Structures are given as C-alpha cells and as structure tokens.
Amino acid sequence: MLAIWITAGIGVLIGFISFTRKSKVEFKNRHVLVTGGSEGIGLSVAIRLAKKGANISLLSRTDAKLKAAAATLRANMEESQRVTTVACDISASYQKVKDAIDQACSELGPVDALINCAGTSVASAFENTAVEDFERLMRLNYHGSVFATRAVIDGMKSRRSGTIVFTSSQAGQIGLYGYTAYSASKFALRGLAECLRMEVKPYGVNVSIAFPPDTDTPGYKEEIERGVPEETVIISKSSGLYTSDFVADNILKGITNGDFFIPVGFEGNVLTIITAGMAPAASVIDGIIQIILLPILRISAFFYQFQFGRIVSQCMKKKNLGQNKRD
Numbered sequence: 332m333l334a335i336w337i338t339a340g341i342g343v344l345i346g347f348i349s350f351t352r353k354s355k356v357e358f359k360n361r362h363v364l365v366t367g368g369s370e371g372i373g374l375s376v377a378i379r380l381a382k383k384g385a386n387i388s389l390l391s392r393t394d395a396k397l398k399a400a401a402a403t404l405r406a407n408m409e410e411s412q413r414v415t416t417v418a419c420d421i422s423a424s425y426q427k428v429k430d431a432i433d434q435a436c437s438e439l440g441p442v443d444a445l446i447n448c449a450g451t452s453v454a455s456a457f458e459n460t461a462v463e464d465f466e467r468l469m470r471l472n473y474h475g476s477v478f479a480t481r482a483v484i485d486g487m488k489s490r491r492s493g494t495i496v497f498t499s500s501q502a503g504q505i506g507l508y509g510y511t512a513y514s515a516s517k518f519a520l521r522g523l524a525e526c527l528r529m530e531v532k533p534y535g536v537n538v539s540i541a542f543p544p545d546t547d548t549p550g551y552k553e554e555i556e557r558g559v560p561e562e563t564v565i566i567s568k569s570s571g572l573y574t575s576d577f578v579a580d581n582i583l584k585g586i587t588n589g590d591f592f593i594p595v596g597f598e599g600n601v602l603t604i605i606t607a608g609m610a611p612a613a614s615v616i617d618g619i620i621q622i623i624l625l626p627i628l629r630i631s632a633f634f635y636q637f638q639f640g641r642i643v644s645q646c647m648k649k650k651n652l653g654q655n656k657r658d
C-alpha cells in the first residue's frame with residue numbers, strides 16, 4: 332500500500348515538474364549578435380552558439396580582433412552557417428550602435444538573440460578612482476547594453492520571440508572593496524533586466540542575466556596588470572578563478588533553458604539564492620531549494636561579512652604601518 336502511495340507521489344511530482352518546465356530555446360539557423368564577442372567570455376559564448384548552428388555577428392571596437400574571432404568561429408561551424416563582424420564602440424551613442432546592428436541585420440536577418448558581453452572594469456578604492464571612470468564604466472557596461480537592447484527589442488516583440496542576455500558579475504550581486512565604479516554599473520544591469528523581463532515576457536522574449544566570478548580572460552589580465560587593491564584580491568579569492576569556457580557553458584545552459592538568473596560556480600549559486608529578492612526562480616524545485624536554504628545562507632553571510640571586514644581592517648593596519656616607517 333505504502334509503495335503505491337510513494338510511486339503515485341513521485342509520479343505526480345515528476346508530472347508537475349515536467350508540466351512547469353519551459354521548452355528549450357533553439358539557436359540553429361538563428362541570428363545571434365554578441366557584443367564584446369571578439370575575445371574572452373563573449374567569444375567563448377559565440378563559439379558554443381556556432382557549434383549549435385547559429386549565424387553569428389560580432390560587435391566590438393578592434394577590427395583585427397574581430398577578424399581573428401570570425402576565423403575561429405568559422406572553424407567551429409558548418410559551411411552553410413554565416414559570420415559577420417561590425418566594428419563599433421558600443422558606448423559611443425545609440426545611433427552608432429543602431430547603425431552597426433542594422434548593418435549586421437542586413438547580412439544575417441533580424442537578431443533572434445542578443446548577448447550583451449562588452450564591458451570593462453576598474454578595481455581601486457573609491458578615492459583613487461577617477462570620477463571619469465565612474466562615467467566611463469556606466470557608459471560602457473550599462474548604457475552600452477541599453478543601446479544594443481533598444482536596437483533589437485521592437486523586432487523581437489513583434490516576432491513574439493527572442494533572447495536578451497546581460498552580463499553582470501558577482502560584483503553586481505554584492506558590493507565589495509575596490510568595485511565602487513564597477514559594481515554600480517553591474518547592479519544597474521540587474522535593475523534593467525528585472526524591469527525588462529516583466530515587460531517583454533508576455534511577448535515571448537526571454538531575458539537573462541549572468542553573474543560570472545573572476546574569469547581568466549584578456550580583460551581580467553588587463554585588470555590585474557593595472558593593479559587591484561590587496562583587499563579586493565583576497566576577498567575575490569573566496570569565489571575562485573574560472574575559465575571563460577566554464578562561464579560560457581553556464582551561460583549557454585541558462586539561455587537554452589530560458590532562465591532569468593545565470594549563476595556560475597558554487598559560490599555563484601549561493602549568491603544567487605541569497606540575493607534572489609523578487610526575481611523569478613528557474614523552476615518549482617529551484618524555488619523550494621531557495622526557501623529551505625535562505626535562512627542558513629543568511630547566517631553564513633554574516634560570517635563572510637565579518638571575515639571581509641577583518642581583511643579590510645588588516646590591510647588598513649598594514650598600510651598605516653608602512654606609512655609610519657616612511658615618516
């Protein structure tokens with residue numbers, strides 16, 4: 332008798348889960364436009380989409396990098412698939428971005444999926460960050476994504492299908508030492524993504540936002556070369572360094588499932604639960620996991636906060652000591 336009840340229970344659960352599961356998004360023969368697709372995370376995502384049969388356009392500033400990336404994509408796709416590149420600074424102006432996207436569309440047709448990946452970072456304490464950098468990062472990381480999205484959204488809504496992906500960061504989920512300018516631009520993307528999702532969901536357009544941890548890319552290497560505060564280095568180590576391939580695998584899985592949040596790695600999943608707010612869960616199971624884990628994770632967050640505070644205090648003491656020696 333018990334066995335029958337258990338089997339029936341499992342049956343109902345599986346039925347419920349498959350009922351609530353969304354259908355997979357297809358990229359075969361679709362036009363996918365990747366901003367910042369010439370290297371790093373953007374290129375890794377583009378390669379995966381090429382392997383899925385998509386036609387791909389890449390938008391970034393440097394022609395030489397675009398040409399090299401296009402050759403890499405061709406090596407990863409069938410003869411019939413197409414690649415095009417348009418050189419454009421996506422932070423320049425809406426009109427310039429729109430013209431560039433229109434050019435890509437004239438070759439590959441309307442954009443079915445837009446991957447907003449172009450972005451940059453600055454890691455330095457607030458008082459050491461040039462005020463111009465606050466504007467520059469907002470202009471590229473936030474407005475750049477607004478411009479590109481604005482250029483494709485009407486078409487997607489009228490066709491009742493499409494995918495828009497924003498690339499935030501774990502530093503767009505929590506604020507950390509050294510990221511006053513960067514985090515603000517990445518938090519802004521989350522606000523944008525949440526609002527846009529609610530607006531376009533009834534039109535069949537999926538919105539996703541990815542939160543990568545430190546990822547080994549040309550951009551990351553440049554950040555390290557420019558110099559990152561010791562506090563930022565130590566705190567960021569808590570979530571590790573990943574490859575752009577790993578990050579891109581997660582992004583591909585997320586957009587194929589039509590998930591809103593795309594976390595990366597263990598800490599990434601934890602951060603996504605703890606910062607879920609009013610955002611939708613990927614599935615019923617996901618929602619249940621969030622409800623159960625939230626209180627426990629909130630407690631561990633206090634420990635992390637305490638630990639991060641200690642790191643900052645210790646670094647301050649070290650700096651003061653150094654200063655006294657020089658005096």
Ligand SMILES: NC(=O)C1=CN([C@@H]2O[C@H](COP(=O)(O)OP(=O)(O)OC[C@H]3O[C@@H](n4cnc5c(N)ncnc54)[C@H](OP(=O)(O)O)[C@@H]3O)[C@@H](O)[C@H]2O)C=CC1
Pocket residue numbers: 366367368369370371372373390391392393394396419420421422448449450451452471472498499500501542543544545546547548549550551575
């Ligand atoms: N790497 C990391 O640790 C993390 C990165 N991220 C985010 O992921 C995204 C990709 O990062 P990552 O792969 O490291 O970046 P990279 O610096 O390695 O690559 C950036 C890409 O964006 C393009 N790009 C830069 N500026 C512009 C611009 N003004 N207009 C158009 N294209 C531009 C670059 O080409 P070109 O220079 O020729 O224009 C390049 O194709 C960014 O938004 C970043 O903030 C998030 C979390 C962690």
Ligand SMILES: CCCCCCCCCCCCCCCC(=O)[C@@H](N)CO
Pocket residue numbers: 451452500501502507543544545546550551554566567568569570598601602605628629631632635
């Ligand atoms: C219960 C709570 C668990 C908390 C775990 C905390 C982990 C915090 C680490 C955050 C690392 C941020 C990396 C940003 C990378 C980035 O965007 C730049 N590299 C861009 O260049």
